[in-house]
Amino acid sequence: MKGDVIAWYRRCLTLLFCAALLPIILTGCGGRQGPDGKVYRTYLSADPTTLDPALSNDAGSGELCALLYDGLVRFDHHTEILPDLAESWEISSNSRTYTFHLRSGVRFTNGREVTAEDVRYSFQRVLDPATRSSRGWVFEPIAGARDFNTGAADDVSGIRVIDRLTVEITLEEPFAPFLGFLAMPAALVIPREEIERWGQDFSEHPTGTGPWVLDQWVHDDHLLLRVNEDYFGPRPKLSQVRYRIIPETMTVTAEFEAGNLDWMSIPSAEFERWMEDPRWQPTILSQLKLQDTYIGINNQKPPFDDVRVRQALNYAVDVATIMETIRPGRGIRANGAIPPGLPGSDPDRPSYPYDPDQARRLLAAAGFPDGLRMEIWKMQSPEVARILEAVQAYLADVGIQAEIISRDWGMLKQAINSGEPDAYYMTWLADYPDGENFLYPTFHSSNWGGGGNRARYRNQQVDELIDQARSVLDDEDRTQLYRRIDAIVHQEAAWLYLWYPKIFVVHQPWVKNFRQHLMFNADKLLDVDISQDS
Amino acid sequence: MTEYLIRRILLVIPVLFGVTVVTFVLMYVVPGDPVLSMVGERYDPETLESLRAELHLDDPLPVQYLRYIGGVLRGDLGRSFITKRPVLESIAEKFPNTLRLAFSAMLVATIIGLVVGIVSAVKPYSIWDRLSMTFALAGISVPVFWVGLILILVVAVQLKWLPPSGFGGGNIKYLILPAITLGTRSAAFIARMTRANMLEVIHEDYIRTARAKGLREFWVINKHALRNVLIPIITVLGMDFGSYLSGSVLTESIFGWPGLGRYTLQAILKRDFPVIQGAVLFMAVIFVTVNLAVDLLYSFLDPRIRYR
Numbered sequence: 001m002k003g004d005v006i007a008w009y010r011r012c013l014t015l016l017f018c019a020a021l022l023p024i025i026l027t028g029c030g031g032r033q034g035p036d037g038k039v040y041r042t043y044l045s046a047d048p049t050t051l052d053p054a055l056s057n058d059a060g061s062g063e064l065c066a067l068l069y070d071g072l073v074r075f076d077h078h079t080e081i082l083p084d085l086a087e088s089w090e091i092s093s094n095s096r097t098y099t100f101h102l103r104s105g106v107r108f109t110n111g112r113e114v115t116a117e118d119v120r121y122s123f124q125r126v127l128d129p130a131t132r133s134s135r136g137w138v139f140e141p142i143a144g145a146r147d148f149n150t151g152a153a154d155d156v157s158g159i160r161v162i163d164r165l166t167v168e169i170t171l172e173e174p175f176a177p178f179l180g181f182l183a184m185p186a187a188l189v190i191p192r193e194e195i196e197r198w199g200q201d202f203s204e205h206p207t208g209t210g211p212w213v214l215d216q217w218v219h220d221d222h223l224l225l226r227v228n229e230d231y232f233g234p235r236p237k238l239s240q241v242r243y244r245i246i247p248e249t250m251t252v253t254a255e256f257e258a259g260n261l262d263w264m265s266i267p268s269a270e271f272e273r274w275m276e277d278p279r280w281q282p283t284i285l286s287q288l289k290l291q292d293t294y295i296g297i298n299n300q301k302p303p304f305d306d307v308r309v310r311q312a313l314n315y316a317v318d319v320a321t322i323m324e325t326i327r328p329g330r331g332i333r334a335n336g337a338i339p340p341g342l343p344g345s346d347p348d349r350p351s352y353p354y355d356p357d358q359a360r361r362l363l364a365a366a367g368f369p370d371g372l373r374m375e376i377w378k379m380q381s382p383e384v385a386r387i388l389e390a391v392q393a394y395l396a397d398v399g400i401q402a403e404i405i406s407r408d409w410g411m412l413k414q415a416i417n418s419g420e421p422d423a424y425y426m427t428w429l430a431d432y433p434d435g436e437n438f439l440y441p442t443f444h445s446s447n448w449g450g451g452g453n454r455a456r457y458r459n460q461q462v463d464e465l466i467d468q469a470r471s472v473l474d475d476e477d478r479t480q481l482y483r484r485i486d487a488i489v490h491q492e493a494a495w496l497y498l499w500y501p502k503i504f505v506v507h508q509p510w511v512k513n514f515r516q517h518l519m520f521n522a523d524k525l526l527d528v529d530i531s532q533d534s
Numbered sequence: 535m536t537e538y539l540i541r542r543i544l545l546v547i548p549v550l551f552g553v554t555v556v557t558f559v560l561m562y563v564v565p566g567d568p569v570l571s572m573v574g575e576r577y578d579p580e581t582l583e584s585l586r587a588e589l590h591l592d593d594p595l596p597v598q599y600l601r602y603i604g605g606v607l608r609g610d611l612g613r614s615f616i617t618k619r620p621v622l623e624s625i626a627e628k629f630p631n632t633l634r635l636a637f638s639a640m641l642v643a644t645i646i647g648l649v650v651g652i653v654s655a656v657k658p659y660s661i662w663d664r665l666s667m668t669f670a671l672a673g674i675s676v677p678v679f680w681v682g683l684i685l686i687l688v689v690a691v692q693l694k695w696l697p698p699s700g701f702g703g704g705n706i707k708y709l710i711l712p713a714i715t716l717g718t719r720s721a722a723f724i725a726r727m728t729r730a731n732m733l734e735v736i737h738e739d740y741i742r743t744a745r746a747k748g749l750r751e752f753w754v755i756n757k758h759a760l761r762n763v764l765i766p767i768i769t770v771l772g773m774d775f776g777s778y779l780s781g782s783v784l785t786e787s788i789f790g791w792p793g794l795g796r797y798t799l800q801a802i803l804k805r806d807f808p809v810i811q812g813a814v815l816f817m818a819v820i821f822v823t824v825n826l827a828v829d830l831l832y833s834f835l836d837p838r839i840r841y842r
Contacts, residue, residue, distance in 0.1 A: 046800065049616050057574030129584045134573035136581060150580075200618045219619075219627060220792035221701045246699060246790045254686045254698040410566035410805050417570070431576070441576055450570070450577045 034259060035510040035530045038239035041262045043246045043255070047220045052203040053188035054126045054133040059429075059520040062185040064243070066521040067225060069188035069208030072100050072119065072167075073179055075522035077515050079290075079341070079433030081179045085114060085189055085209065095174035095473045096143075102165040106232045108191045110207050116167035120159045122189045124148065127156060135186035141175040174471040176478055180432035185521055211236050211524050220245050237513075237529040256506070262530070263507035263514060268383050271330065274506060286504045287516040288332065290339050290430035292438065295376060295391065295496035296416070297423045300456040304374075304422060308366040310493035313423075314352035316359035317394040319498055326386050331499035336486040337428075337438045339500040341518070343475060344435030344482025349490065352497065359398040371399020377421040380406050384425050391496075417449040419456055423496070426454065433519060435482035440466050443489050457494040535833075542829070546822050553818040554606070554811070558599050561807055568615050571804040589615060602811060611812035616804050621812035624797060629816075631701065632793035635716060635785070636778035638709050640771060642717030643724055648760075648767075650721070651728025656755060658733060666725060673722025682715040682788035699790040712789040716782050720774045724767055731763040738762075764835050772828030779824065780817040 048061040056065050066074070072086040083089075086100040106114045123142070126133045127149045139145045143158030158170040171178060181187065194207040206214050211233060212225040225241040246252050249267040256264040266274045266284070274280055295313075303309045320333055335351040338344040363371060376391070378384050388404050395402045402423075407415065416424050430437050441452025444466050448456050462485055469481035490497065507514045512529040569585045586592045590601065605612055611621035654666040689711060690698035702708035735741060736759050744754045783795040794813065801809035 047617075050618065052618075055618070057572075129588070132572075132585055132588055134577045134581050134585070137576065137578060200613065203618065218701070218792065219624065220796060221790070244700060244790065245792075247787045247796065248790070250683055251686065251699045251788055251790060254691050255700075257691050258694065258698050260697065408566070408803055410571055410803065413570050414565060414567050429575075450573070450579065450582065452576050 035262070035508070035532065036242075038237070038530050040238045040241045040511075040525065040528060040530060041244065041260060042241065043244045043252060043261055043264070045245075045247055045249075045252075047245050048223070050203045051206040051214065051217075053122075053185045053190060054131050054135065055203070056185040057134055062521040063523070064223070065185045065188055065206075065208075066210070067212040067241070067524060068206045068210045068214060069190065070106075070210050071182055071184075071187045071189060072102075073183050074524070075180075075183050075433065075517070075519045077517045077522060079518055081183060084183075085119075091473075095471075096171045098169045098171075098178070099162070100167050100169070102167070103232055104165055106209050107230050108194075108207050108209055109213050109228060109230070110191060110194060112191060112193070114189060114191075114209055115164050116161040117164075118189050118191060119167045120156075120161050121192045123159055123187065124156050125190075125195070126186050133186065135184070138181050138184055138186040141171045141173075141178055141181070143170045143172050145172075174473060176470060176473050177432055177434040177436045180434050180437075183519075183521075184432060211526060212241060215240075233524075234526055236524075236526050238525065241525060256508075259508065261508075262511045263505055266504040266506055268327070268330075271328075271504065275329075275504075280506050283509055283511075283514075284504060284506045285514070285516055286502050287518070288340060288500055288502050290342060290433060290518055291501055292334060292337055292339060292428045292495075293331070293498045293501055294334065294337075294426060294428070295423050295498065296426050296455040297493070297495060298419055298421065298456055299458065299494055300419065301422060303366060303368065303372060306366045307492050308362040309368070309372075310496075311352075312359040312362035312366070312398065313395070313400070313496045314493050315355045315362065316398040316400065317391050317496060318354035319351070320354065322387060322390045323499055326383070326390065327499070327501075329502070330504065331501045334497040334499050336490045336497070337442060337495070338435045338482060338486050339430075339438070342430075342433060342435050342438070343479040344439075344486060346483045346486065349483075349487060352493075356394075356398050363398065363400075368399075371401065373401045373403070374422040375403045375405050376423045376425065377405045377407060377412055377415060378425040379409050379412050387498075388425060416454045419449070424454070427501075428452070430519065435479070435486070436466075436470055439482060439485050439489075440470060443485070443494060455494045457489065457492075459488065459492065462488055539830075542826050546819075546826075549822055550815065550818055554603065554815055555599070557811055557814045558595075558602065561805070561810060562595060566805040568805040568807050571806070572615055602808075606815065611815070612808035614801070614806050614809050616801075616806050616809075621808050624809070625794065625812060625816050628792055628794045628797050631791060632779060632782075632786075632795065634704075634709065635712055635782065635791060635793060636775060638713035639716035639720065639778055639782075640775050642713050643720035643774070644771065646717070646721040647724025648728055650725040652732060652755065652760070654725065654729040655732035655736065658729075663729075667729070670722040670725040670729075673718045674726075676718075678715060678719060678782075678784045679788060681718050682711070682785060685711045685715055686788070699788070701790070701792055708789075712785050712791055715788070716778060716785045720770070723770055723774075727767055727770060728763055731766060732759055735759045735762050761835065765832060768828060768831055768835065772824055772831075776821040776824040779820045 044060045046060060048064050049058055050056055050061050051064055051068060053065045053069055056062050070084045072084060073081050074084040076082050085102055085106060087103045089098055089100045091098055102114060102116060108114060123139050125131050127136050127139050127145055129149065136149055142156055144153055144156045145158065147153035148156045160168045162168050191207055195202050198205050211228055211231040213228045214223065215226045216224040222245060223243040227236055227239060246255060252264050253267060253270060255261045297304050297310050297313065299305060323331055323333065332340065333351045335349045336346060340347065376388055378388055392402045392404060415421055428442060441447050443453055443457045443462055445458040445463050447453040465481055465485045469478055469485065472478040472481060505516060510530055510532050512531050513527040515527065517523040569582050569591065572585060573581060590598060613620050650666040650669060654663040657663055686698045689695050696707055696711055700708055741754060741759055744758045780794065783799045785791065786793040786796040798813040801813060
């Protein structure tokens with residue numbers, strides 16, 4: 001009799017299994033996909049925080065804003081400045097006034113033509129405290145920007161509309177990287193009437209002039225972009241772009257392997273598997289990022305206010321071996337803050353060699369012959385943990401007992417900005433491709449904490465040289481100054497210098513003209529194509 | 535019964551009030567500044583101050599709390615500090631997805647758990663019993679994260695039967711793997727509980743009486759034994775369902791499922807106070823409601839239980 005019950009429940013399980021299979025049978029298998037027409041299937045690890053350029057301060061939203069809007073200028077795939085809404089510009093002889101001539105006939109997706117007034121409005125909006133933008137610093141070099149920002153003036157005196165298609169921008173003083181600032185997401189141009197119409201919800205209804213238009217945004221799931229038929233530039237080769245939001249890297253890999261994504265960044269944990277797989281080798285690309293990976297040292301906190309202690313840290317750690325074992329082939333040993341590829345980087349400057357004896361000598365000279373104790377703070381990441389455990393072992397070898405403290409990003413950032421940790425693992429990614437971006441925010445004493453100088457480095461000579469370099473327009477002279485500044489800071493070991501990371505990506509064979517862009521907001525997806533033709 | 539219901543509903547008010555107070559205080563005690571999450575990597579102190587003032591974060595804590603409660607009573611949970619989207623709108627967008635996943639997971643858990651548990655109990659120490667209990671032990675021991683990844687690798691990548699992740703606009707194909715992943719642990723618990731309770735019940739006098747009456751074994755087990763086994767199982771299901779409705783961070787993250795759990799986790803990581811407050815309050819309402827529903831269900835399942 002019990003056999004009846006067992007048989008009945010076995011039938012139940014069979015039915016359950018069939019019920020689970022039914023949708024698969026009815027709707028077809030969900031397996032390996034090929035290309036989906038001319039739809040480019042890409043991904044982000046998190047939902048973009050906004051599609052309002054004034055509020056964009058993360059790479060994901062910056063990347064998307066660059067597709068939907070245009071600025072006066074933009075970056076090419078390397079770091080060159082190209083005309084965008086401005087077809088040309090002149091710089092005055094005193095290097096303070098920039099006159100931009102806009103293209104005629106460029107229209108927002110609401111049908112209205114772009115004018116110089118839109119440029120003025122867009123820039124001023126970023127500076128307006130009511131906008132709650134954190135990117136006001138992008139326009140700070142403009143004359144009168146600070147007065148407007150603090151409410152001392154009703155307008156930014158340095159932005160002047162000359163005529164319908166000409167806008168003139170005057171700076172407080174010459175500022176070499178200014179054109180690079182204008183290629184950042186905060187400087188994208190938006191129509192005033194749409195801001196007034198949508199208010200805080202403008203991000204849900206982005207209206208720009210870029211090659212793509214937002215068709216659908218299902219938060220935390222996907223965004224769908226279609227071609228802007230009225231785009232003034234070359235028509236994209238694709239018909240749609242589908243951004244999936246996939247938080248887990250393992251899931252990204254599965255989606256790529258199933259053929260549902262057209263490219264992916266190769267995850268660290270699977271680097272060797274992908275590099276050794278002959279199927280993918282022809283479509284793997286790599287590029288050095290404009291980024292520093294370093295361990296910041298609190299230069300004001302004893303005993304790390306002593307240059308000898310900071311140098312000892314640099315001599316004590318065998319960074320090259322850590323790179324070979326934990327990140328083989330995925331970076332170049334850092335020899336300063338300015339990464340290769342930017343003016344001011346110096347390929348001839350030697351990195352700190354691994355010299356534990358020298359480290360011990362320096363520690364003894366600084367009054368720590370028996371070593372010292374320190375804390376190194378980090379964000380929660382398995383790879384960072386592996387790196388810091390290796391660093392910890394090297395430091396222990398010279399008598400430095402390092403404790404690793406893990407915190408989530410919010411707590412870590414707050415602690416670092418208030419100068420709490422002795423040292424911290426950190427990266428610094430370029431906002432704009434200029435050596436200044438790796439010197440002024442990171443080492444000028446006016447930028448302690450949140451400004452970017454988290455190491456709290458202070459050197460009056462360096463401050464003066466940075467101030468001087470920012471206003472030198474001659475490329476060669478500026479490059480020499482950048483090199484000099486970087487060399488001083490490197491010699492004073494403001495950081496424990498690690499490496500300039502390399503990124504590896506792989507794309508599907510049907511993706512053509514795939515190109516990596518040095519700046520996160522440089523790619524307007526105009527060239528990439530989907531085609532089965534070899 | 536009505537009196538009991540009214541009393542329970544009235545008790546919800548201090549519970550929810552407590553939840554808002556505790557959440558509010560906790561957010562300010564835990565280190566981490568929401569404004570720092572808003573400003574990105576480079577900012578000046580003036581920007582921080584102006585943002586704090588704009589968001590009223592520099593007001594005294596009681597003033598902030600009263601402002602928040604005032605909004606809640608008007609049905610306004612505020613806007614996210616980070617995305618500027620209305621919190622209620624976002625919750626309303628994500629909750630149906632979470633509900634869908636939770637229901638599917640519970641369905642998987644109930645069917646598999648009951649079937650496996652009953653089969654085990656009816657033939658104890660048989661090969662079926664051993665297989666079922668091995669499944670149950672594995673289901674309880676193996677982390678959700680691992681189950682999800684293995685399902686993706688085997689079913690989606692190797693066998694190519696189902697899509698690896700995503701919501702798929704509501705297509706049921708996208709629901710199967712997350713539902714199995716989320717439901718496996720509950721299924722294992724239910725299987726063990728069903729077996730244990732069923733083994734007790736089938737030796738009771740009334741079961742012997744039912745058999746003596748000549749009732750078929752199928753009806754003895756399903757009508758007489760199972761009903762008495764269901765009470766503790768409903769308790770487990772209710773608890774699990776309540777927690778699934780609050781979002782399942784791991785499952786939602788692995789499968790890129792746009793649900794409440796991921797939404798809340800992101801808010802916690804970015805110290806997005808309005809979202810955390812709104813989401814926790816909403817989850818508390820859901821949890822309390824599900825618990826009440828479960829309590830009421832007891833009397834339906836077991837007529838001996840009466841509420842006064």
